Amino acid sequence: MHKAICLIIFTLCTCALYSQAPKAENDSANINNDSLSKKEFIKQLGNGFFPTKFIDIDLRYLIKFNQYEGVRTGLGGITNDEFSKQYRINSYVVYGFKDHRFKYKIGGGFRVSESTDTWINLSYTDDLQETGSSTFLTDKRFFSFFEPRLLNIDLFHKHISKALSIEHKFSENLLSELEFATSKIQPTYDYTFNIDDRSFRSFDITSSKISLQWNPFNSNDVNEKGVSEAKEGYPQFTLQVSQSFKNKITGDFNFFKTDFRTVHRFIHNEQSFTEATLTTGIATGKTPLTHLYHAYPNNITKETILQRFSVAGINSFETMYFNEFFSDRFTTIQLKHFVKPFKITERYRPQLVLISRMAIGNMQNIERHQNIEFGTLSKGYSEAGFEINRLLFGFGLSFAYRYGGYHLPSLADNIAAKFTFNINL
Incomplete structure (x- = not known):
């Protein structure tokens, strides 16, 4: 289980960090095409995602609270079209501080028909x-x-x-x-x-x-x-x-x-x-x-x-x-x-x-x-x-x-x- 959790964290962090990497000067002409518009960004945020280049960070998993787990915090996300229009990865990992237990999901999919x-x-x-x-x-x-x-x-x-x-x-x-x-x-x-x-x-x-x-x-x-x-x-x-x-x-x-x-x-x-x-x-x-x-x-x-x-x-x-x-x-x-x-x-x-x-x-x-x-x-x-x-x-x-x-x-x-x-x- 710990190997699976580490794999999820590594994948999500790697994609998020790479997607935030600065562009070279010769790519400046493509900045407008690569960046999300303000309207689209706010729409994504309203749907519960913080969009990056290749992965949309799922804000649901950052921090929650319930009577059984106490504070529940973690990281999750789903890859977007910039990563692939044919395949996607959808995973998360969280930890409950009251029940002292990790929970996670490893998921993915592929598109059959656009x-x-x-x-x-x-x-x-x-x-x-x-x-x-x-x-x-x-x-x-x-x-x-x-x-x-x-x-x-x-x-x-x-x-x-x-x-x-x-x-x-x-x-x-x-x-x-x-x-x-x-x-x-x-x-x-x-x-x-x-x-x-x-x-x-x-x-x-x-x-x-x-x-x-x-x-x-x-x-x-x-x-x-x-x-x-x-x-x-x-x-x-x-x-x-x-x-x-x-x-x-x-x-x-x-x-x-x-x-x-x-x-x-x-x-x-x-x-x-x-x-x-x-x-x-x-x-x-x-x-x-x-x-x-x-x-x-x-x-x-x-x-x-x-x-x-x-x-x-x-x-x-x-x-x-x-x-x-x-x-x-x-x-x-x-x-x-x-x-x-x-x-x-x-x-x-x-x-x-x-x-x-x-x-x-x-x-x-x-x-x-x-x-x-x-x-x-x-x-x-x-x-x-x-x-x-x-x-x-x-x-x-x-x-x-x-x-x-x-x-x-x-x-x-x-x-x-x-x-x-x-x-x-």
């Missing part, structure tokens, strides 16, 4: 994943200087995964990705999965996934570099289907999952709109807790409101406590109304956002999951609140109140007060 942007990728990953999290393969990278929920997560499982994936663009508005993977899973917490008269504390998963991202109303612009997305249109649709296979070597369970998400914006005027997000998922078969669903909780189990004061998430339930609910089928609806910013000065324009969130779910065979306590969402979960964003240096405040079927006896336990962070590059 017209359909078809890539075949291979990767080997030794890292952590949040239990109950469900992500779409085709999700665009979302980057922020904070990953709000990450600060408070404490329920992780270790995974060593080998994956083969194929990315393919059917059209400018329809993207797809197919993945085949095997993983060795080991929860970092006390958990036993009882199935077929056997008790599993760790297990192997062999799975296939296919994910489709359809944005039918996106508009595109043609420039000298080809086609580039100019404007996002709504609604947007994401569908993912996955199947886990039981076999004698690398698969302990058969289970099936379907995940769906749609996002729509109702535009009222140039500065005011309402955003609605519907997310749903269902898992059938012999599914361990690691691969089931939470409902994006973001509240610490502490006694007072001030002790629970942290960072509000983007689409998380701010009053729902971590590890409070898990489901094998669930649906969430989130509504956000963005009020026209208050024009205090030309530069200082705070914005009020009104928020309502609802979730419902359930779980069959809950007795399979031992040594961990949680509830279901069968009665329906509701919260409402508001945010005042960009009050000072991108920071704002968030308030939410929990009501309905899971309203708690103590008033203070139903209230979440947090700060937000929004910045436009």
Whole structure:
């Protein structure tokens, strides 16, 4: 493992240093062609990358914090078109100061077709994943200087995964990705999965996934570099289907999952709109807790409101406590109304956002999951609140109140007060 980590660090550092090497005077005529424009640089930075000549440094891995690893820091990156338009390397290495463990990924790919942007990728990953999290393969990278929920997560499982994936663009508005993977899973917490008269504390998963991202109303612009997305249109649709296979070597369970998400914006005027997000998922078969669903909780189990004061998430339930609910089928609806910013000065324009969130779910065979306590969402979960964003240096405040079927006896336990962070590059 240490050899692999050293290889990743050496490769990333070498590419980054070489890409920053000064050009000779006789190359001065090519400086404009070789350097990124300010607009492109800011766009890359906003996507979470610091671009250099041959490699884009991935800013996600520089420094993070969570309850299990403490401070998590490292280095990662992906090679760009200047390195090769046919091949790419995508790797990282990080270290957790609380669990005293390196995590890393060694990955790469090659392009099969430029017209359909078809890539075949291979990767080997030794890292952590949040239990109950469900992500779409085709999700665009979302980057922020904070990953709000990450600060408070404490329920992780270790995974060593080998994956083969194929990315393919059917059209400018329809993207797809197919993945085949095997993983060795080991929860970092006390958990036993009882199935077929056997008790599993760790297990192997062999799975296939296919994910489709359809944005039918996106508009595109043609420039000298080809086609580039100019404007996002709504609604947007994401569908993912996955199947886990039981076999004698690398698969302990058969289970099936379907995940769906749609996002729509109702535009009222140039500065005011309402955003609605519907997310749903269902898992059938012999599914361990690691691969089931939470409902994006973001509240610490502490006694007072001030002790629970942290960072509000983007689409998380701010009053729902971590590890409070898990489901094998669930649906969430989130509504956000963005009020026209208050024009205090030309530069200082705070914005009020009104928020309502609802979730419902359930779980069959809950007795399979031992040594961990949680509830279901069968009665329906509701919260409402508001945010005042960009009050000072991108920071704002968030308030939410929990009501309905899971309203708690103590008033203070139903209230979440947090700060937000929004910045436009």
